[in-house]
Structure formats: C-alpha cells, structure tokens
Amino acid sequence: MTVTATHPYVTSLLEAGDALPQSPVAWLNARRAAALERANALTVPTTREEEWRFTDLTPLTRLQFQPAGAAADVAATDIAAFGVGEAAARLTFVDGVYVPTLSPAAALPEGIAVLPLADALKTHAAVIEAHLAQLAGIEHDPFAALNTAFLQHGVFIHAAKNAVGSQPIHLLFVATRKVWLPTRAA
Numbered sequence: 382m383t384v385t386a387t388h389p390y391v392t393s394l395l396e397a398g399d400a401l402p403q404s405p406v407a408w409l410n411a412r413r414a415a416a417l418e419r420a421n422a423l424t425v426p427t428t429r430e431e432e433w434r435f436t437d438l439t440p441l442t443r444l445q446f447q448p449a450g451a452a453a454d455v456a457a458t459d460i461a462a463f464g465v466g467e468a469a470a471r472l473t474f475v476d477g478v479y480v481p482t483l484s485p486a487a488a489l490p491e492g493i494a495v496l497p498l499a500d501a502l503k504t505h506a507a508v509i510e511a512h513l514a515q516l517a518g519i520e521h522d523p524f525a526a527l528n529t530a531f532l533q534h535g536v537f538i539h540a541a542k543n544a545v546g547s548q549p550i551h552l553l554f555v556a557t558r559k560v561w562l563p564t565r566a567a
Contacts, residue, residue, distance in 0.1 A: 402533040406502050412514040416529035423523035452478035453557040460555060469548035470495040472536050475555045479534045483553075492544030494537065501537030508539060 401413045425441070426433035452475035460473065460483060470487035472495065473480050479497040489495060494505065501509060519526040536552055 401530055404502065406506055406510075408510055409502070409513070413530050413532070416514065416519050416526045419519050420523050420526035420530055423521070423526060425523060450476075450478075452476050452480050455480070455483065455555055455557065457483060460553065463553055463555075465549060465551040467548055468551035469493075469546060471551040471553060472497060473553045473555065474534060476558055477534060477554075490544060490546050492541035493546050494539045495550050496537045498533075498535035498537055501539075505537060505539060509537060 401410075401417060404410055404413075425438055426436075428434050428437055455475050465471065468487075469489055471484055473483035475483070479499070481497075484497075487495070494501070496504070498509075514529045514532065517525040517529055519529050538550060540546065
C-alpha cells in the first residue's frame with residue numbers, strides 16, 4: 382500500500398519507514414489506513430485550544446519522527462535485574478519491538494493467553510478485531526491517529542470467563558535510544 386501524506390508528522394514517519402506496517406489481516410490494514418487518513422486531516426493542537434492551553438507543542442514540530450525499527454542488541458544479563466521472579470509470563474520489548482529471546486516461555490493457567498500481537502492475530506483474530514484500534518479517539522486526536530496508523534508491536538492478554546491466574550504478568554519495556562528533551566532558550 383502506498384500512502385501519500387500531507388501532514389508534516391505523517392510525512393516524516395513515512396519518509397523514515399516508507400509505508401505503514403502491513404499485516405496479513407485485512408481489517409487491521411484497513412484500520413491503519415483509516416487512521417493515517419484521519420491523521421492527515423487533523424492539525425497539531427495549539428495553546429489556543431482549551432485542552433492544550435498549558436502545553437506548547439512547538440518544539441515537537443521541529444523533530445523528525447521515525448517508527449521503531451529493529452530492536453537494539455540487548456542480552457538477558459542486561460535486563461536480569463528487572464525481572465519479576467514470580468511472574469507467570471514476561472514479554473520483553475526493546476525500543477518498542479518485541480524480542481522473543483528475552484521473553485521466556487511460560488506455563489500459563491488454562492484459559493489465559495499472553496502473546497505478542499503478531500502471534501495473537503493468527504490465533505485470536507476475532508477477539509482482537511472487536512477491540513483493537515476501537516477505543517482510542519482518532520477522530521479528534523492526531524497523536525492517537527498516528528499511533529493507530531503505525532501500531533505494530535503489542536501484547537494480547539486474554540482471560541477466558543472464569544479463568545484464574547494467581548501470578549502477575551510482566552511486560553518489560555527497555556529503551557536503548559537517546560531520549561530527546563526540549564531545552565529552553567536563554
């Protein structure tokens with residue numbers, strides 16, 4: 382799918398990644414495309430809008446955004462201190478990308494599923510379709526629209542009716558890239 386962008390944020394994302402993520406699931410591709418279309422139609426909020434009156438996003442307009450690419454090389458020893466020993470399952474994301482080698486397999490109670498989104502779409506597509514990208518308000522929020530358009534990595538957690546789990550589920554998010562913080566001009 383080729384998408385032409387008119388919104389500067391969308392343009393910078395598309396230039397970095399060339400296109401929206403694609404899924405073998407048609408409804409997800411349609412939701413991404415609709416969200417991208419909506420993001421193109423919206424403007425970035427300004428301090429003249431009531432909900433944003435105390436938040437100046439001007440520094441944000443100077444940034445070039447890039448979708449998450451491949452995860453950085455992180456070893457299990459690098460994250461060992463962040464483990465939750467009693468967790469029933471752990472899914473680890475590095476720079477926004479799911480890393481299976483850092484996500485130990487777990488024996489979950491019957492009726493409980495914890496999967497990366499890509500795997501869950503193969504086995505639980507109907508459950509996911511009813512909810513994924515249906516709750517965020519993309520009609521009026523350009524950031525929600527962009528996040529929906531580029532959503533790719535995620536977690537599917539599902540507990541069937543009457544399923545019981547007594548251990549926590551651990552989602553570990555590791556950031557290795559430099560975080561940009563705005564500075565004030567003197």
